[in-house]
Structure formats: C-alpha cells, structure tokens
Amino acid sequence: MSYLSNTYLFLILPFIVVVYSIFLKKYRWVCLLVASYAFFFIISGKLLLCLLFTTIHCFLYGLVIKKYDADCALEQEKKDIDKKEVKQKFKLKKKRVLVISILIQVAILFAYKYMPFFLGNINSIFAWFGSDYQFKISKIIAPIGLSFYTLEALSYMIDVFTGKIEAETKVYKLALFLSFFPQTMEGPIARYDKDSSLFEGNNITYKNLCFGLQRMVWGSFKKIVIADRLNPIVKCVFATGSSYSGFVVLFGAISYTIMLYMEFSGTMDVIIGSAEIFGVKLPENFRQPFFSKNISEFWARWHITLGAWFKDYIFYPVSLAKKMKSLTVKARHKLGNHFGPLLTGSIALSAVWLLNGLWHGAGWNYIFFGVYHLFLIILGNLFEPYMKKLSDKFHIDRTKKLYRAFQFVKLFLLVVIGELFFRAVTLSDGFRLFFSIFKGFTLKNVFDGTLMNLGLDGYDFVVLGISILVVFVMSLLKEKDIDVREKVSNMNIVARWILYLSLIMFVVIFGAYGPGYQAIDPIYANY
Amino acid sequence: MHKNVFKAIGFLSILTVLLILTSLIVRPKNNDKESGMYMPDANGILAEKKNTIDALFIGDSLIYTSILPTKLYEDHGFTSYDLSTPAQRLYDSYEYLLKALDTQKPSIVFIESNGFFREFSVGSALKAKVSRYLPVITYHNRWKSLKWNDFTKKPEYSWINYNKGYRGTDKVKSPTDIKDYMEKKKEKKKILDIDKYYIELILDLCKENDIEVVLLSTPSMKSYNYAKYVRMKDFSKEHGLEYIDFNLDIDVKIDWQTDTADRGDHLNYSGAKKVTEYIGKVLKEKKFVDHRGDERYKDWDDSLAKFKEVFND
Numbered sequence: 037m038s039y040l041s042n043t044y045l046f047l048i049l050p051f052i053v054v055v056y057s058i059f060l061k062k063y064r065w066v067c068l069l070v071a072s073y074a075f076f077f078i079i080s081g082k083l084l085l086c087l088l089f090t091t092i093h094c095f096l097y098g099l100v101i102k103k104y105d106a107d108c109a110l111e112q113e114k115k116d117i118d119k120k121e122v123k124q125k126f127k128l129k130k131k132r133v134l135v136i137s138i139l140i141q142v143a144i145l146f147a148y149k150y151m152p153f154f155l156g157n158i159n160s161i162f163a164w165f166g167s168d169y170q171f172k173i174s175k176i177i178a179p180i181g182l183s184f185y186t187l188e189a190l191s192y193m194i195d196v197f198t199g200k201i202e203a204e205t206k207v208y209k210l211a212l213f214l215s216f217f218p219q220t221m222e223g224p225i226a227r228y229d230k231d232s233s234l235f236e237g238n239n240i241t242y243k244n245l246c247f248g249l250q251r252m253v254w255g256s257f258k259k260i261v262i263a264d265r266l267n268p269i270v271k272c273v274f275a276t277g278s279s280y281s282g283f284v285v286l287f288g289a290i291s292y293t294i295m296l297y298m299e300f301s302g303t304m305d306v307i308i309g310s311a312e313i314f315g316v317k318l319p320e321n322f323r324q325p326f327f328s329k330n331i332s333e334f335w336a337r338w339h340i341t342l343g344a345w346f347k348d349y350i351f352y353p354v355s356l357a358k359k360m361k362s363l364t365v366k367a368r369h370k371l372g373n374h375f376g377p378l379l380t381g382s383i384a385l386s387a388v389w390l391l392n393g394l395w396h397g398a399g400w401n402y403i404f405f406g407v408y409h410l411f412l413i414i415l416g417n418l419f420e421p422y423m424k425k426l427s428d429k430f431h432i433d434r435t436k437k438l439y440r441a442f443q444f445v446k447l448f449l450l451v452v453i454g455e456l457f458f459r460a461v462t463l464s465d466g467f468r469l470f471f472s473i474f475k476g477f478t479l480k481n482v483f484d485g486t487l488m489n490l491g492l493d494g495y496d497f498v499v500l501g502i503s504i505l506v507v508f509v510m511s512l513l514k515e516k517d518i519d520v521r522e523k524v525s526n527m528n529i530v531a532r533w534i535l536y537l538s539l540i541m542f543v544v545i546f547g548a549y550g551p552g553y554q555a556i557d558p559i560y561a562n563y
Numbered sequence: 564m565h566k567n568v569f570k571a572i573g574f575l576s577i578l579t580v581l582l583i584l585t586s587l588i589v590r591p592k593n594n595d596k597e598s599g600m601y602m603p604d605a606n607g608i609l610a611e612k613k614n615t616i617d618a619l620f621i622g623d624s625l626i627y628t629s630i631l632p633t634k635l636y637e638d639h640g641f642t643s644y645d646l647s648t649p650a651q652r653l654y655d656s657y658e659y660l661l662k663a664l665d666t667q668k669p670s671i672v673f674i675e676s677n678g679f680f681r682e683f684s685v686g687s688a689l690k691a692k693v694s695r696y697l698p699v700i701t702y703h704n705r706w707k708s709l710k711w712n713d714f715t716k717k718p719e720y721s722w723i724n725y726n727k728g729y730r731g732t733d734k735v736k737s738p739t740d741i742k743d744y745m746e747k748k749k750e751k752k753k754i755l756d757i758d759k760y761y762i763e764l765i766l767d768l769c770k771e772n773d774i775e776v777v778l779l780s781t782p783s784m785k786s787y788n789y790a791k792y793v794r795m796k797d798f799s800k801e802h803g804l805e806y807i808d809f810n811l812d813i814d815v816k817i818d819w820q821t822d823t824a825d826r827g828d829h830l831n832y833s834g835a836k837k838v839t840e841y842i843g844k845v846l847k848e849k850k851f852v853d854h855r856g857d858e859r860y861k862d863w864d865d866s867l868a869k870f871k872e873v874f875n876d
Contacts, residue, residue, distance in 0.1 A: 037686075041686050042684070042686030042689055042690045044686070046686065046689060242567040529570075536574070537577060540578060541582075541585070544585070544700075546703075550704065551601050
C-alpha cells in the first residue's frame with residue numbers, strides 16, 4: 037500500500053479522521069496510536085513486534101539514563117566528594133548503555149537490510165579464494181519503514197544522552213512518535229519533542245482540513261500526473277540488457293531524476309498534508325533542491341531530514357571528536373587554513389556519505405552513489421577558492437542570471453548521473469548505462485521519433501511538459517519566498533474553488549492511472 | 564461551523580457534477596475496441612440481444628481459454644458468454660455480473676474458482692465500484708482520442724463479439740514437467756475475508772435473480788493445486804453448491820502435450836473443446852433450451868460461422 041493508494045486516501049485516512057474527531061481531546065492520542073499500529077500491522081503483519089521492541093527499548097533506555105542522572109545528582113550532593121569525578125563516572129556508565137543500545141538497533145537494521153548483501157559478498161570472497169563454502173542467503177522481509185524509525189530511535193537515544201532532550205516517561209508518547217501512521221513508510225525523519233503537536237489532540241479545524249487536503253492534491257498531481265507517467269520510459273531504458281545508448285539513455289536518466297523527485301516530494305506532500313489535517317506539523321523534506329548552487333547545498337535541500345540526521349549524528353560527532361580536533365590542528369599547521377580543515381572535514385564527510393549510500397540500499401551501486409557525491413563535494417570544496425579567483429579575474433558575476441542558469445544545468449546533470457547509478461540494477465549495469473550515453477549520442481533522437489518508442493505518445497509528452505512547467509514555476513515562486521498557499525487562501529471563494537477544482541480535475545483526467553498505466557511503487561518505502 | 568459544512572457540501576457537489584459531466588464525455592460510445600471500450604471481449608455482452616443469454620461464465624483467463632460458447636451453441640444450441648478478463652478479481656466478477664444482468668436473464672452462472680484465492684485491496688474494489696457510476700475513473704485517458712460524437716452522442720452498443728468472450732489460441736506449448744501437478748498435500752488454501760465477502764455478494768445477487776450457481780475449476784497446471792482443490796470441495800459443501808473440478812474429479816482426457824498453449828497454465832483451443840463438451844452435457848442434463856433455428860437467435864449462427872472461419876474448424 038502506498039500513501040497514494042485508494043485504500044489510504046479514500047478509506048483509511050477518512051476513517052481515522054472521523055474516529056479521531058469523535059474522541060475526547062485528551063484521549064485522541066489513543067486513537068492515533070491504535071490507528072498507527074493497525075496501519076503498520078496491515079502492511080507488515082507480525083513484524084509490528086520489531087517496532088514494539090524498538091519503542092520499549094527506547095523507553096527503558098530513557099529511564100535508565102534518567103536514573104543515572106538522578107543518582108549522579110544525589111551522589112554529587114554528598115560532602116567531600118569530587119563532583120567532577122562522579123560526573124565522569126556516571127557519564128561512562130551512560131555511555132556504555134548508549135553504545136549497547138545503538139548496537140542493538142543497528143544490529144536489527146543490519147540483520148533485516150544488509151545481511152543478504154553482506155553474506156553475498158562474503159560468499160564471493162570465499163569463491164575468489166577457491167573455497168566451496170557458501171552461506172545460505174534467504175530473502176528477508178523487513179518491517180516497513182525500518183530505516184526511518186530506527187534513525188528516529190537513535191536520534192532520541194543520543195539526544196537523551198547529550199541532555200538535549202529529557203527522557204520520556206510516558207511510553208505512549210514514544211510509541212506514537214515512532215509509529216505515527218502518515219510517516220511510517222517514508223518519513224520525514226522527525227526528532228523527538230515532548231511538546232509536539234502530535235500529542236495535543238488538536239481539533240480538526242476547517243483550515244487544517246483545507247490546507248491538508250490542498251497539499252495532498254498537489255502531491256497527487258506530482259506523483260500521479262508526472263512521476264507515474266514517466267514510469268514507462270524509466271522501465272524501458274533501465275531494463276536489464278536494454279540496448280539503448282546515446283541521448284536515449286541520458287533522456288531516461290533525466291526522466292528518472294524527475295520521476296524520483298516528483299514521486300518522493302509528491303508523496304511527502306501527501307504525508308505532510310495528512311498530518312496537517314490532525315494539526316500535526318511534520319518537518320519538511322524538500323526545499324527546491326534543483327535551485328541549489330552546488331551539490332552540497334542540493335543535499336541540504338533534498339531529503340532534508342536525512343541529511344540533517346547525518347550532519348548531527350555522524351558528521352559533527354566525527355569532526356568534533358578529540359582526535360579529529362588535534363588532527364585538524366596538525367593539518368592546519370602543515371597544509372594551511374584552507375586545506376587543513378578540509379582534510380579532516382573530508383574524513384567526517386566520508387563516513388557520512390558511505391552511510392548515506394548504504395542507508396539507501398544494500399548494494400554496490402548505492403555505495404558508489406554515496407562515494408560519487410562525496411567525491412563531488414570534496415572536489416567542490418577543494419576548488420571553490422580557485423573558482424572564485426578565476427571568476428573574479430574574468431569579471432564573472434556569479435549572481436547574474438546567466439551564471440545561475442549555468443549552475444542549474446551543471447548541477448542537474450551531476451544529479452542525473454548520480455541517480456543513474458542509483459536506479460541501475462547493479463553497479464556494472466550503472467557503468468554500462470553511463471558509458472552508453474557517449475555511444476552514438478545525437479540530439480536528432482529528439483525529433484526522429486525515437487523517444488516515441490519508449491512507451492509514451494505525443495499527448496503524454498505535452499501533459500508532462502505542462503505539468504513539469506507548473507511545478508517549476510511553483511518552485512520558483514517558493515524560492516522567491518512567495519507563499520503561494522497563503523496567497524491562494526486569501527483569494528475570493530470563486531477564484532479559489534476554480535483553482536482547486538481545476539487541479540483535482542487535472543489529476544483525474546490527466547493522471548497516469550488505470551488501464552494502460554502502471555503506478556510506480558513507493559520508491560522510498562523500501563528504506 | 565454550519566457555514567463551513569455548507570461550503571464543503573457545495574464544493575463536493577460541484578466536484579461531483581464535474582465528474583459526471585466528464586464521465587458522460589469520455590465514456591465509450593460503443594462497446595468495441597476502436598471506441599475505447601476497456602476489455603471489449605467481456606463487454607461484448609452489452610450488444611447481445613436482450614434476454615438471449617442462458618449461461619454466463621465468470622472468472623479470470625482460465626474461463627476465456629477453456630470455455631467456447633460458440634461450440635455450446637453449435638453442439639446443443641445453448642447460448643452463453645465468457646464474462647472473463649485477465650486476472651479478474653472477484654469485485655470485477657461482481658461488477659461484470661451486475662452489468663450483464665442489466666440486459667440478460669441467465670438461468671445459470673458458472674464461477675471459475677481460481678479468483679477465490681486472488682488477493683486485492685479494498686481500495687481497488689472501491690475504485691471499481693465508483694468507476695461504474697463515474698466512468699471517468701476508467702476512461703479518463705480517452706481525452707487523447709475524443710471526437711465530436713463523444714460530446715453529443717449517447718452510448719449505443721452494437722459490436723457483436725463473435726467469439727462470445729472466448730480469447731484462446733490454437734498454439735501448442737507443452738510443459739516440461741507435470742510431476743507435481745495436483746500432488747496430495749495436507750494444507751488447504753485459505754480464502755481471504757475480502758474474497759469471501761465478494762463471493763457472498765455474487766451468491767446473493769444470483770439468488771435474488773433466481774440464477775443457479777455452479778463452481779468451476781478448469782484445468783490448469785499452474786493455477787491449481789491440491790490445497791485449492793480441497794478448499795473448494797469444502798466450500799461447495801458448506802454452501803450447497805455444485806462443484807465441477809477438471810483437475811482431479813472429472814477427466815476430460817486433457818493431454819498436456821497437445822492441449823495447452825503456455826506450458827500448462829492455460830488450455831488451447833483443443834483443450835477448450837474437451838472442457839466445453841463436458842459443460843455442454845451438464846447443461847443438457849439441466850434441460851437447457853436448444854435455440855438453433857430460432858429466428859431470434861440468428862446472429863448466433865453468423866457468429867458461429869465467423870468463429871469457425873477464424874479457427875479454421
């Protein structure tokens with residue numbers, strides 16, 4: 037089931053909304069929790085136990101840390117005691133609990149997601165050394181959204197350890213935080229907040245309902261009209277053993293990049309819109325990523341909550357570790373103020389991007405995807421001062437529209453190459469596709485009818501062109517800080533309704549669903 | 564509060580009107596493929612003369628590859644139709660049956676039991692139901708081929724399907740291995756609750772219209788196994804329904820080397836003839852009327868002639 041399935045949109049969500057609104061305000065969390073667990077059970081069945089285990093684990097972990105803090109404070113109150121030493125002693129105890137807890141959660145994630153990949157590689161190594169021994173690899177079905185709720189659980193544990201948040205004493209709050217049904221499958225990866233609107237049992241107001249639905253229709257437009265329509269092209273070009281080359285492969289990779297953006301950001305709109313109906317504000321996951329100046333910024337605007345997680349829980353802890361700090365000082369001394377910190381920063385970045393690649397999937401193509409972006413970011417950091425000098429020398433104004441357009445095209449192509457490897461079935465298939473772009477590349481393919489053999493007709497391309505343009509304009513307005521949603525809500529009722537009805541009817545008529553179309557499975561739900 | 568309720572009702576009403584209007588435009592104006600009809604083979608029934616079909620066969624591809632309505636007419640003069648579509652879900656079976664009953668009064672409905680074990684979501688069943696009233700859900704893509712007629716004309720279904728829903732082939736592709744076929748095992752295949760719900764709907768609908776129901780398991784090495792067979796035996800007993808199973812109970816001498824088109828999954832024309840012959844005997848025992856020579860059924864003679872020409876039989 038996806039968040040854009042009929043079952044979710046027209047049965048599950050309306051049912052929960054109705055039941056939620058008849059519950060007393062102070063018991064609405066019960067409704068949301070039961071609904072979330074039921075939703076999880078419908079999709080993952082008995083694997084709900086994994087989520088339950090993580091929830092109880094988080095809860096007990098929090099209580100233990102809380103107890104250590106209380107014991108530490110008590111002991112520090114005693115006379116003739118070295119407070120620093122006591123603090124250190126308890127910090128060590130807490131650290132032990134944290135490390136064990138993190139290891140348990142990572143082990144679950146590893147067992148469900150990475151074991152077959154890991155064993156497969158071990159088997160290859162055995163075979164390479166001539167050993168006949170092979171591990172038996174069985175297919176494991178992971179609980180839905182495992183990677184998402186595990187990261188949420190880890191952030192809770194680390195934040196409790198560092199004292200950023202207090203340990204939660206009400207288990208239901210943690211349970212709801214980790215299972216909230218609109219974000220179970222695809223995030224966004226939220227951080228725990230005791231006072232979150234999630235626990236308030238807000239009334240379903242007319243405004244929240246309208247804004248939530250409005251956002252959901254917009255998400256449906258991106259997913260059903262654009263992403264699903266691009267699906268045949270992507271399937272055709274990326275099929276194992278496909279014989280396409282040149283411009284067609286590039287076109288396929290561009291289509292996949294657009295499809296991925298429309299699918300993921302569209303689903304995110306549906307998710308955030310669903311939560312908005314209940315007055316719950318979920319963190320945003322996209323901020324017009326294609327308007328970024330460089331790949332580093334792109335990743336701060338694409339899947340924002342994942343990037344922020346890696347920044348806070350991998351990048352900073354690694355780069356601010358004592359050993360790294362002293363290494364930075366040494367490197368700064370030897371390599372200067374630019375290259376010195378860059379070297380140690382790159383070590384922290386390597387950890388981030390290796391894990392980022394692996395988070396997206398257990399496969400060498402995903403690891404390559406991470407390394408590719410790491411390479412681009414380091415390269416960008418290395419050459420940035422020289423690029424600045426160069427543009428100053430040649431009097432290139434980097435704020436001018438022409439330069440921004442150049443940046444847009446450059447960034448887009450770099451992202452497209454990364455996504456090509458991301459979508460490829462295997463790493464070698466990714467390389468095959470990448471190099472095939474340079475074989476017989478000709479723009480003639482645009483006009484000679486080749487593109488018409490990829491599963492779409494001329495009408496489809498017209499709908500795609502118009503729809504992508506609409507999304508582009510909307511993103512441009514948002515980039516210029518123009519709040520389109522607010523502007524629409526301030527319109528008079530006739531204009532507003534015409535707009536809403538037009539969008540709904542556009543999705544109904546021009547959506548790529550029903551006979552002859554195959555909707556893409558939620559891409560990020562597998563993570 | 565009241566103001567907002569009225570606003571919501573107003574908005575939904577306008578949306579419904581728009582959906583109805585677009586439905587009127589995009590719905591196919593005839594029941595053939597050229598007019599954009601979805602699943603024209605099954606929808607061919609829409610052009611059959613009122614109350615001329617005696618028997619209906621509903622289900623998935625096993626029906627349209629196993630039952631030859633034209634042969635039933637040729638051999639016995641019985642009129643029937645394969646109301647079957649690929650991987651037909653039970654909600655679709657129900658909708659097709661409802662649609663057929665708008666114009667036909669069959670005395671018997673054969674239900675292919677393979678669909679009893681097919682999983683589907685409540686959402687897709689809901690979509691099928693809504694599509695019946697708002698065809699724009701199914702036919703929205705017809706905006707690409709709209710003609711002036713679509714804005715002005717009412718649907719007139721005139722395309723007679725001479726195959727009467729049969730979609731088989733005379734190709735032969737024999738299976739490599741038939742060892743495990745219907746091998747005895749302990750398990751019984753479960754019928755999901757959602758499937759049970761639709762089976763009950765279909766049975767109730769037949770009861771209301773005084774239609775006899777017969778459960779059918781046509782020969783298929785890939786679709787059938789012992790677990791399904793045992794479950795169907797139980798099910799037919801529980802519901803007091805006749806059950807015809809061609810995989811174990813009834814031997815119509817299917818030769819898997821010559822009677823299948825796709826390695827044992829579906830029968831070919833030769834296999835379908837064997838199954839149809841048996842069904843003909845069943846209908847004869849039930850005293851169905853021979854319509855051959857009846858002026859009202861003359862178009863069946865035309866269909867039969869066309870069918871025989873195509874299959875060179």
